Amino acid sequence: MHNESVVPEDTKGKAPQPFGPFVLERRIAVGGSAEVFLARPKIGTQPAAHLVVKRLLRSVREGGEFDALEREAELHRAVRHPNVVDVYGAGMVGEEPYLALEYVDGVDLYRLLRRAESEQRRFPPALAAHIAREVAEALTAVHGARDSEGNGLHIVHRDVTPSNILLSSDGEVKLGDFGIARFEHRMKPPQGSGGGLKGKFGYLSPEQVAGEPSDHRADLFALTAVFAEMLIGERVFPGSGQLAVLLAIRDVNIEPLRRVAGMLPPGMLAVCECGLARDPDDRYPDAAAFARALAPFEQPSREQLKKTLAEWVVWAKDSSELAKRIEGQIRDSVQRMQAVRTRSSGAMPAVRGPTQSPVVVQRPDSVAVxxxxxxxxxxxxxxxQVPFSKLIEMIATGDLGADDEVALLGQGFRPIRDIVELARHLLPSTTATTSRIFEPGVPDYQALLRETSMLEVLSHMRQKGETGALFVERARSMGASVRKELYLNGGRLLHVASSDREELLGEYLVRRGRLSREQLETALGSLQRFGGRLGDTLIGLQLVSAVDVFRAIRDQGRDRVAALSTWDEGLVTFYRGTAPTRVEFPLDLDLASPLMAGTILRSKGEPRTLLPAGSALIVPGPRYEAARLPRERGSAPASLQFVMTFLGERPHIDEALARLCDYRPGRDSRAVGAKEAAAALLVAELLGWAAWG
Incomplete structure (x- = not known):
């Protein structure tokens, strides 16, 4: 039993087949890379009367990934614990690799949760705590595994999800499927495609979503998410699509859990909040600590809860009553549909003639086509006859405003502000709420870029923790102008909009090599199927992974702001308290990030040239004491925060650069590059944390 898709019934009835030392009785699951069989030994009952044989699919074998199962076996062999699925070995039959594993006779937690949901049966909190504690003890063994010489292996499972928590008919709980687990000392943040980020979206940790270094505490976050799902009977991170779920994880939006806090035993919500903390340092330090926090909730006893779990598993395995009920529901639904058809058979609409208005087809998941x-x-x-993709581009770049009207694909004229699919793309300043700032009055802050650099403007906004709208505009040739709108919340970047076509998301992805021009054109042609959202369109067409889209939107916001650092002409106006009417993807980005990127851009890729001579000193600046507080440092890049650790020593610039280049934010993560190191020192001085001595 592993985390794989359900196999169609027609593949289950085949006769048993010999396979090396085993007889494959039936295929029980298949996934993206492997298929899983219930098997028995050809001779005798060793290593077990029944076991699971996992084989790579042909497409994976042809790709040369023969070491995948051996790596999984290596990880399994490193962990021997009653709560971890046992591995019997790995081998080859001909040129086909396989992995032999313990068979757990029961159901996985995913099936148990779905059965309970369908029967509207509430999961007892004590039973949820028991299952979570058993898995926490499994993770204690996984994370604490050592090699033959006693060295810690630092294994991270990376896929702690309901499908990989196996429950036996005897009430045992086992963690399985180490297919995407990694030795932590081999782990690095995913580079390039986010498709390399494994694990199901609803159980990723905020640091995994952000592409930052992660460790065993990401497994604790995932387990707590599973625990919370047992408590409330639904995913703890809400969202209508993959991007919305990733946003909920980034912001640790656990409102579904907090809504039922009154139904939980005292103290249980606090346990969940600790396990789901956004900052890994605020979570339980290890799985053993999490297990200890769960222990008081295992009432009346672990032995009794094991018996209760066994009863639930036996109930979930018996799907006969559920099948009958579903069959009855389907039969009732068919009968109702037939009745509706009978009643409406005499009221067919007339067919339009060739001179009448064209027929418009409405799709349930889109606007009219x-x-x-x-x-x-x-x-x-x-x-x-403006194509839908061109219409979106005109709105996003400010060529069309909220009061312009559109007859959307055959419908009557309506203002853009009243068409949901289109209004979300308006530049915020063209909407009713923000247009009030153009009434007579004086902005709260104004600057000319020829006198004050954009880097100085941004550092000022961060230092003051400003909330409001920052508009930056400069003239182009032929009388046109380029405009960017930055919306801040507490000195953090909430949203950025631009009238420059080259800064649209699709163009950004093409420039970064994540999307081909042909793929972008395909996506633009399908926008209406996904409500006009390019991100959802790319994900729905499987052109770009959800994690890649998520990170691209975040990085695009950073780069849009960073590009302003190269402007030597233009007007900056700030209106305190002004907010956009609609932001579907709040960036929540520390301004220190675009400040560092902007420093590199402004120096044309050579930020070292903006620093004083190497023999000059870097010393504590006027805001040094404030910067010692976590609130001031915020979520600034790790290299910038590291500057604070040695400012008190007043090193020379060259020494400070060397120390930064030796710094690694996490276990075996990449070292800080020379450009990033120079940018960190420059931004530290801009923010007042440091000064030149």
Missing amino acids: EAGSRIRRTDGQLLE
């Missing part, structure tokens, strides 16, 4: 839309600008200008 037709050749193009009509646009009526506020000055009366009409545009005909």
